[in-house]
Amino acid sequence: MTDNKLNNDQNKLLIFLHIPKTGGTTLTNIIRNQYLRNISYSADRSGLIPSGVLDYKDELEKASTLCGHFWFGVHNYFSRSSIYITMLRNPIDQVISWFYFKYKNPQYNQFDSSFEEYISSDEFNYFTDNVQTHFICGDGTADLERAKQNLTKYFSVVGITELFDESVFIMKKELGWNNIDYSKENSNPSRPNRNQISKLTINKIKEKNKIDLELYNFARKILENKIRALGFQDRQELDIFKSTHKGL
Template sequence: MGKKNKIGQKNKTGQKNNTSKSNKINEFLLFMHIPKTAGQSLRGVIKKQYNLEETYRCPFMEEEVVKLSDEFRNSLKFIYGHFLFGTHEYFPKPFTYITMLRDPVERFISAYYHILLVPTNRWHEKVKGMSLEEFIDSDDFNLQAEPNVQTRFFCGKEPLSLETAKKNMAEHFSVVGITELFAESLFLMKERFGWEEIQYRTKNAGKNRPKKEKVPQNVRDKIAAKNHLDIELYKYARKQFEEKIQALDAKTLQEMDAFKKSLSKM
């Protein structure tokens, strides 16, 4: 499993390995991908920074991670997937996390319409006859529609707690990006890790769904009430993020503006 292919040789998926590529990243990076937070777009950027054999799509199932050989684990520099905080314990080396957070009401609405409009989604058949309000009242859709799912990711196996989530965020995450400030989030990550070749396409975006403002206020209130911890965590993370931006010096702010303009031309 940890065996390396030659430079330029295709792996089993048909992709070429970029073993001649160098990067500036020394830390073991875990991208904790919370569903419906623009994670696929970000993942596409990050994977370009690493050689193919240094990356691993880490499954949510703990038993699958346990099966990995020590040799393979030690060869990795970047893992990504819908795993909870705490996955670093299976990879005993210096580490840091990154993730994205999204307005919880917007994220919940996006999750509903994604399941509703994507026939290949495993819950599509069950959800296609549900209204948004019925979806809110159901607890059958873990990870995508679980109440306070963003807080749950940060708490890992610990009991659900806003303080635990904040503590883990402060101690173990280099950057917690904000979906609504995606370009700024990408810039901070680029600066933190020395990323290059920053190009991306928006992936998995729900284009055929109503905006949050078009959803009746009473329905939005119902989503917010069910995700009250996520609401508080998002406010906290966004405040921290905006303060980080405000603390940048004038030169870096100019660089960020130029970076955002370059992205808008892609």
């Protein structure tokens, strides 16, 4: 395993902004297989706010990557050049996955009420209300235009969970990665899929996540354009990769 150059500049720090329940644990393991010096950012230790990166100031001078749950903007707290990547997920599935991971998993917090009650509860509003846009804006707000600008200006690749294999393949091509084989990590096969959730509840999720839905569709179109632009040989390589991994 050897460090790769990022956009022909090995001094750039690769920042993986890991939004919860978007396939980020699996992607983090892929990233770690590419680089020798990786920092795993702990939100429990440093919080979600970008300035939390100051807890890692000395390590960042030599690191190749910074991966973890934090809002956009950490690059403002160090002088090195950097490049972002992230994953976005259809917010309906992201919200469902978050609830069953966080509140119905014996390893974590328990929540006695139902998923339907969770969606209607103001107490848990942050993680049911445009959380992906909050992360991309970087200050706890959900400003769609600012989020789009951040994705366009600062992110090399914005992956899509529903197109996980395609996302990883594009990252491989743009960032010079080598082996991108993976196993699914941190998934919950016992959680219901959206077809098992009432239409009323699905509509509530959509209503609370209008901005996330727009941001997701915006990013998905960008990724799909990159996929369509692949040459014949790359398309063949992608097809083989997809046939052996089957996505998340």
